[in-house]
Structures are given as structure tokens and as C-alpha cells.
Amino acid sequence: MTTEMLQNQSCLPTSCPGQGGWLQLLSERGSSDPLLAQPQLAEHLANCPACQAEVADVRRFQTLLLRGKTPQLSAEQRQVTEARVRELAAAWSAPPRLSQRWVWGVAIAAAAAVVAIVGRPYVVEHAQQQELWQKQLVAATLPTADKPGPGIRSSAVEGSLEVANRDGTWHPMQPGQVVQAGMRLRAGATAARLLVPGRFELNLQAHAELDVLATTPSSAVSPGDAALRLRSGEVDCAVEKLNPPQRFIVMFGGYRASVVGTRFAVQHAMASAGLQVQVTEGAVRVDQAEDWWHGPSGDTVTTVHAGQRWRMDGGRLSLEPMALSLAQPQSGQPAGVPKAAQLSGSAPAGAAIGGEDSTAIPVGSMSIPGGAVGTTVRSRIPVGREAAVRDALGSDSAGSGETGDQAKENQPIHRKRNILIEVPPQVMGPEEGFAGPH
Amino acid sequence: MIAAVPDRDDAVDADAIDLALVSSYQRGNGHALAEIYRRHGRRVESVARNMIGPSSELEDIVQDVFIELQRALCKFRGDCRFTTWLHRITVNVSLMYLRKGRRRGWLRWIGLDTPAGSPALARSANVENRYDARDVCRQLYDILGKIPEKKLVVFVLFELEGMPQEEIAASLQISVNTVKSRLFHARQEVFELARSRGILPPHALQVVK
Numbered sequence: 001m002t003t004e005m006l007q008n009q010s011c012l013p014t015s016c017p018g019q020g021g022w023l024q025l026l027s028e029r030g031s032s033d034p035l036l037a038q039p040q041l042a043e044h045l046a047n048c049p050a051c052q053a054e055v056a057d058v059r060r061f062q063t064l065l066l067r068g069k070t071p072q073l074s075a076e077q078r079q080v081t082e083a084r085v086r087e088l089a090a091a092w093s094a095p096p097r098l099s100q101r102w103v104w105g106v107a108i109a110a111a112a113a114v115v116a117i118v119g120r121p122y123v124v125e126h127a128q129q130q131e132l133w134q135k136q137l138v139a140a141t142l143p144t145a146d147k148p149g150p151g152i153r154s155s156a157v158e159g160s161l162e163v164a165n166r167d168g169t170w171h172p173m174q175p176g177q178v179v180q181a182g183m184r185l186r187a188g189a190t191a192a193r194l195l196v197p198g199r200f201e202l203n204l205q206a207h208a209e210l211d212v213l214a215t216t217p218s219s220a221v222s223p224g225d226a227a228l229r230l231r232s233g234e235v236d237c238a239v240e241k242l243n244p245p246q247r248f249i250v251m252f253g254g255y256r257a258s259v260v261g262t263r264f265a266v267q268h269a270m271a272s273a274g275l276q277v278q279v280t281e282g283a284v285r286v287d288q289a290e291d292w293w294h295g296p297s298g299d300t301v302t303t304v305h306a307g308q309r310w311r312m313d314g315g316r317l318s319l320e321p322m323a324l325s326l327a328q329p330q331s332g333q334p335a336g337v338p339k340a341a342q343l344s345g346s347a348p349a350g351a352a353i354g355g356e357d358s359t360a361i362p363v364g365s366m367s368i369p370g371g372a373v374g375t376t377v378r379s380r381i382p383v384g385r386e387a388a389v390r391d392a393l394g395s396d397s398a399g400s401g402e403t404g405d406q407a408k409e410n411q412p413i414h415r416k417r418n419i420l421i422e423v424p425p426q427v428m429g430p431e432e433g434f435a436g437p438h
Numbered sequence: 439m440i441a442a443v444p445d446r447d448d449a450v451d452a453d454a455i456d457l458a459l460v461s462s463y464q465r466g467n468g469h470a471l472a473e474i475y476r477r478h479g480r481r482v483e484s485v486a487r488n489m490i491g492p493s494s495e496l497e498d499i500v501q502d503v504f505i506e507l508q509r510a511l512c513k514f515r516g517d518c519r520f521t522t523w524l525h526r527i528t529v530n531v532s533l534m535y536l537r538k539g540r541r542r543g544w545l546r547w548i549g550l551d552t553p554a555g556s557p558a559l560a561r562s563a564n565v566e567n568r569y570d571a572r573d574v575c576r577q578l579y580d581i582l583g584k585i586p587e588k589k590l591v592v593f594v595l596f597e598l599e600g601m602p603q604e605e606i607a608a609s610l611q612i613s614v615n616t617v618k619s620r621l622f623h624a625r626q627e628v629f630e631l632a633r634s635r636g637i638l639p640p641h642a643l644q645v646v647k
Contacts, residue, residue: 023629024622027597060638061629065597067639068578070487073496078483081497082475085504089471 016044022054023061153178156195160188161204183212187233200248201238208233213251227251255312258285277310286310452477456520463511471508478521482528488598489532489591491579503531518608525601525609529591536587577637581628589624596621 017025025041035042045051073081154177162170163177164184173185179196187204194202204210213227227249228235239248239259250257253275277286283305302319304310311318456477463470479500486499493499506527514523582590591610595601596617603621607614632638 020626023625027625057633057638058629061632063639064574064578064632064637067574069598070490070492070496070575070579072487073483073500077497078479081483081500082472082479084501085475085479086472088504088508089468089475091468 016048016051017041022051023058026055026058027062152196152199154194155197156193158194159192159204160190161192161194162186162188179212181212181214184231185210185212198240200240202228203236205234205236208235210235213249253312255286255288258287275310275312277304453519453521457516460511460514460516460520464514471504471511474507475504478524481521482524485525485528485595485599486532488594489529490535491582492575495535499531499535502535503528506531522605522608525595525605526611529595529609533587533591574637574639577635578632581631581635581637584631585624585627589620589627592617592620593624593628597625 035045045055154173154175157173157175157177161173162185163173164170164186170186173194179194185194185202185204186209187206190206192204194204202210209231210233211229211231213229228237229251235250237248237250248259255275257277277284283303286302286304302310302317304319307321309318309320311320456474459470459474459477463474482503483496483500486503487496490496490499503524507524510527514520582594585593592606595606595609596603601609603614603617607617610617
């Protein structure tokens with residue numbers, strides 16, 4: 001039936017299935033003939049030549065389907081097929097699952113053998129590289145007593161800075177002594193300061209204790225990096241920006257603060273309840289520290305910008321703004337500087353940073369009499385008494401009495417940024433993560 | 439076309455027997471496979487025959503189905519009826535055969551070495567002497583080869599094999615509505631191709647659906 005025929009047909013829209021409709025209608029598999037079940041269709045079909053032609057075609061199509069059936073197999077062919085299946089059945093004696101296990105086992109073993117043969121050179125080479133890497137790592141960062149790591153000579157030591165001996169006793173550190181990887185340093189009852197010119201400067205508050213993990217710019221592991229592990233107390237760090245850049249890392253508790261060419265303070269306060277990082281200038285990256293030389297794991301990195309306080313307390317991490325007085329360094333503060341020991345008197349170690357009864361503020365660049373090194377010191381003063389304390393600290397630094405090369409060598413480190421990191425004592429055990437000589 | 443629908447109780451009993459045979463085979467009784475062939479060999483042959491059309495390789499395909507069945511029997515967990523699962527295997531083996539382009543030599547299906555053939559052929563010869571039954575089958579499967587594979591399977595299982603739509607859906611793991619849709623379009627395409635090629639028989643049989 002053509003389209004013209006359909007257009008010319010006199011079918012009623014309500015009763016004519018139309019082109020294709022008869023095919024679907026008559027092909028439905030029902031219990032009764034649709035023409036008998038729907039008398040209006042039969043009546044329409046009797047009066048519509050186009051539909052009669054369409055129905056005739058559908059019937060012929062159904063005939064075609066009946067006639068077009070493929071013949072069945074002959075009895076002889078079926079016997080042959082059945083005999084083959086019986087052969088299959090007779091060959092079957094054990095559960096195929098067991099044989100499949102064997103097949104898979106053999107396949108896996110063969111694959112493993114191929115991998116071992118093909119991949120062995122790469123595995124061996126990789127293992128050798130890893131071994132060499134570990135040796136270099138140990139040599140560079142964790143020297144033994146018989147084989148101290150490379151170091152760099154200090155130029156100034158102030159206060160009660162002590163170095164651990166191999167037998168666990170302590171002796172005072174002398175100016176000009178080499179700072180080596182593997183050293184353990186501590187401040188005594190008063191604050192202490194260590195200056196490595198052109199590299200970094202450490203200000204240890206009373207009773208602060210730290211390990212030197214790396215100091216050398218020629219480290220085979222990570223050239224130019226320096227790293228400390230603060231075990232307890234508080235330390236202010238100033239790091240010179242070098243070319244190529246030197247990464248300075250402070251491990252505290254289970255975390256790591258990474259900076260390049262900056263200035264910051266780290267505190268491991270004895271009475272603190274959690275870890276805390278406060279940034280007053282620049283930015284510091286804080287992340288979980290599995291190893292200090294590894295890159296940060298991406299999902300734990302927090303960038304703490306100036307004016308923010310990173311805090312980990314009771315397993316909860318928070319990043320919140322600091323108080324305005326903490327966020328703005330007092331760069332224009334008078335340069336009169338008390339000694340670190342004096343500062344520690346107004347900032348007792350163990351006071352919680354940002355706690356209810358005290359706060360920490362950067363008070364600007366000052367020089368320390370005797371050491372003649374300008375530094376940023378952070379003092380801990382009661383809330384509401386910041387102005388009074390600043391007034392008490394305000395004195396001229398011109399009386400340091402330093403001249404010539406000594407003064408030039410001890411130039412203050414610029415491009416400083418202030419960061420405060422606080423670590424509770426329970427985060428790290430007394431001997432955790434350190435194998436160097438004491 | 440009258441679809442043979444087994445009585446429900448008989449079907450339940452048949453399913454139980456099938457499951458028992460499968461379980462027996464899984465425990466290592468190889469003769470259960472021969473019994474499965476005895477029970478379902480004709481059905482497998484019918485589905486494969488309607489799927490691939492006239493072919494001298496029908497015996498091989500039936501045998502391939504049972505080889506595949508033998509490999510897969512240990513994976514059968516009774517999640518569906520055994521016959522449904524067997525239909526699925528048969529359809530897949532037949533489709534593999536069609537895809538490999540082995541659909542050849544089907545003109546030999548009624549060759550000199552072949553016995554008289556099906557009752558349908560004999561009936562058709564009586565009704566229309568001028569119409570060569572070989573040409574009918576050849577042209578029909580020539581048309582079926584033109585339609586997409588998915589439609590072909592549904593059309594063959596419903597129109598030629600007489601399988602209910604629900605069972606087709608279960609065998610192909612598709613919905614009944616999908617079966618209906620594919621069947622609608624396949625039927626339309628085959629019909630139009632047959633009519634455009636002028637291969638519809640000149641006289642129609644009275645068909646009972």
C-alpha cells in the first residue's frame with residue numbers, strides 16, 4: 001500500500017489502524033481474532049479498499065514467516081549431535097570448578113613468572129636506587145656518632161645553649177662551633193640564641209629542646225634544605241632566602257611547617273592543649289609529616305596566611321583569624337631590645353598561646369645587647385597589657401657596642417615573616433624519631 | 439501461530455528436574471548433561487535454527503551450545519529458570535556464529551542429501567506450488583540479515599520461535615517494554631522490506647495468532 005493510497009482512503013480516523021497499524025494489530029498474539037473482538041474494525045475493513053489491501057499484505061507477510069521456517073534436523077543428524085554431547089558428558093568426571101582453579105592457578109603462576117623475568121632488571125635497579133637513596137639520606141640527615149653529618153659553622157651563641165653529648169650529658173655550645181645534622185640542642189633555664197650567618201638564626205626560649213635534622217646546603221637528599229624537630233619548648237627561627245631557594249622545615253608533633261626564606265617562631269608549650277601555628281607575615285604551609293624530606297600529602301596541606309591561626313586541638317583542625325594585635329607586626333616599634341632571657345621572664349614557657357590569660361604578639365625588629373643581632377621577638381603578655389609591655393620593651397639598640405666585621409657578619413636577616421607554632425608535649429615521645437648522637 | 443505454553447504445575451516440575459540435573463552435574467555426574475540434552479536438545483536446535491536460518495552447520499552450533507553449557511553449568515546458581523538461561527546461551531552462540539560471517543552455505547539446507555524437510559515446507563508446497571520454498575526461506579533470511587542484531591533476536595524469538603515476550607525479556611536480560619519496542623520496529627522493517635522486494639506470497643494462509 002502506497003502513501004497515495006493511504007491519503008485517498010476513506011478510512012475513519014477513529015476506526016482505521018492506518019499504515020503499520022494493521023501489521024501490529026494482527027500480529028498481536030491473543031486468544032481471539034481482533035476483527036472478531038472489535039466489530040467496528042471489521043465493518044471498517046469491509047468498506048475500505050486500502051485497508052483491505054493492507055490486511056492482505058499483512059496476511060501474506062505472516063504466511064511468509066510460516067513458510068520461511070528453517071527445516072529441522074533430520075533424525076540422523078540428531079543422532080550424531082546426541083552422540084557428540086554424550087561424548088562430552090562421558091568426558092566429564094570432576095567438577096569443573098576444580099579444574100578452573102588449576103587453570104587459573106597455572107595462569108597466575110605463569111604471569112608471575114613472566115613479570116619476574118621481564119621486570120627483574122627494573123626491580124633490581126629500583127631496589128639499588130632505593131638503597132643508595134637511603135644511604136645518602138642517612139649520611140645527610142641522621143649521622144651517627146662515628147660519622148657526623150655535614151654542618152655549618154655558627155657565628156654567635158648567646159645564653160644557655162647546650163649540646164647533647166653521646167652519653168646523654170650536656171655541654172655548653174661555644175661560638176663558632178659547627179652546627180651538624182644529628183645535634184640535639186636545648187636552652188637552659190634562660191633563653192638562648194644561635195646564629196648561622198647567611199643561613200638561619202634560632203632563638204630558643206628557656207627549656208626548649210630540638211634536634212637538628214639537616215643543615216647542609218649540599219645535602220644529597222634535598223640540596224639546600226634545613227630541618228629541625230622541635231621536641232619541647234619554643235624556638236624563633238629566621239631563615240635567609242637563598243638562591244637556589246633553601247627550604248626550611250620545622251617538624252612539630254605530627255605536623256610539618258615548611259617555609260622558604262622567612263622568619264617564624266615555633267613553640268612546643270608544655271601546658272598547651274593542642275598544636276598551633278600563627279602567622280603574622282607571609283604564608284606557611286602546614287601538613288602532616290611522615291618524613292620531612294617527602295613532599296606534602298595533598299589532602300592534608302593547609303596554607304596559613306598572615307593574620308591566620310592554624311590550630312589542631314583534640315583532633316579538630318581549625319583555621320581562624322588572629323586577633324588584630326597579633327596579625328599586625330609592630331614594625332615601627334622602638335628598637336630597644338631586652339635579652340631573650342629577659343623576654344622569657346615575661347613570657348613563661350608553657351603559657352598557652354592565645355589562651356584566656358595571655359596572648360602572643362610580635363613586637364617588631366629589635367637588637368639584642370651583646371649579640372648585636374636584630375631579630376623579631378615574640379613576647380607573651382597578659383591580655384590587655386600589650387601596650388604597657390611594649391612600652392617596657394622600648395629602648396634604643398644603639399648601645400650594643402658592635403662594630404666592624406662582627407657587626408657586618410651579624411646583620412639582621414631581612415624578609416622576615418613571623419609564625420608561631422605551638423606543640424603540646426604529649427604529641428611526641430622523648431626519643432621519638434631521632435637516632436643521632438647525644 | 440500457536441505458542442505452546444506448558445501447564446504451570448508441569449513447568450514447576452520441569453524446573454525442579456532441571457535444577458536437580460544441574461546440581462547432579464555440578465557434583466561430577468557427567469551423564470546429567472546427556473539428560474539435559476535429551477530434555478532440551480530440540481528447543482536448543484529450534485532456537486538456533488530460527489536464529490541462523492538454513493545452514494549446514496546447525497549441528498555444529500547445537501554442539502557448540504552444549505559445549506558452552508558444559509563450561510557454564512558450574513556457574514548456574516538457579517537465579518533464573520534453567521530454560522531461560524539455556525535460551526540465553528543459545529542466542530549468544532548463534533549470534534557469535536552470525537558475527538563471524540559463517541552464515542554461508544544456507545542454500546544447501548534443502549540439498550539433495552537432506553531429507554524431505556519440515557512439515558512447514560511440505561505444507562507450503564501443497565498450498566503454493568509455484569512458490570519455491572527455498573526461495574521463501576532464502577529471501578526471508580536475506581531480509582533478516584538487513585536488520586540490526588538486537589531487533590533480529592527479538593523478532594526471531596517471538597515471530598519464528600513463538601516465545602512469550604516475558605521469556606524473551608528474561609533471556610535477553612532486558613525489560614518487556616524493550617522487547618515490545620524492538621519487536622514493533624523489527625516487524626515493521628521486515629514487513630516493509632518484504633513488501634518492497636515483492637517477496638510476499640501471492641496468496642495468504644489463514645493465520646491464527
